[in-house]
Amino acid sequence: MPRDEGFTDEDDEATPDGAKRKFDEFECPACSAHNPYEEFGNNDEVLCGYCGLSLKAIVDAEGKLKLREA
Numbered sequence: 001m002p003r004d005e006g007f008t009d010e011d012d013e014a015t016p017d018g019a020k021r022k023f024d025e026f027e028c029p030a031c032s033a034h035n036p037y038e039e040f041g042n043n044d045e046v047l048c049g050y051c052g053l054s055l056k057a058i059v060d061a062e063g064k065l066k067l068r069e070a
């Protein structure tokens, strides 16, 4: 299992470890509500606090967050 050595949150260079990035908020794709959230990352499920939609977080290699309906 790879360890998180020296991983920083800088966006300046694309790192293949982007998928390990953690988020603490998201915007619901269904109702556009801004949801502060406990820490979540790739493949975690989050729940919109406004419309109740269950979403799966997908973080790509560049550390970009996408949300899909779970």
Ligand SMILES: [Zn+2]
Pocket: 028, 029, 030, 031, 032, 033, 048, 049, 050, 051, 052, 053
């Ligand atoms: Zn929503």
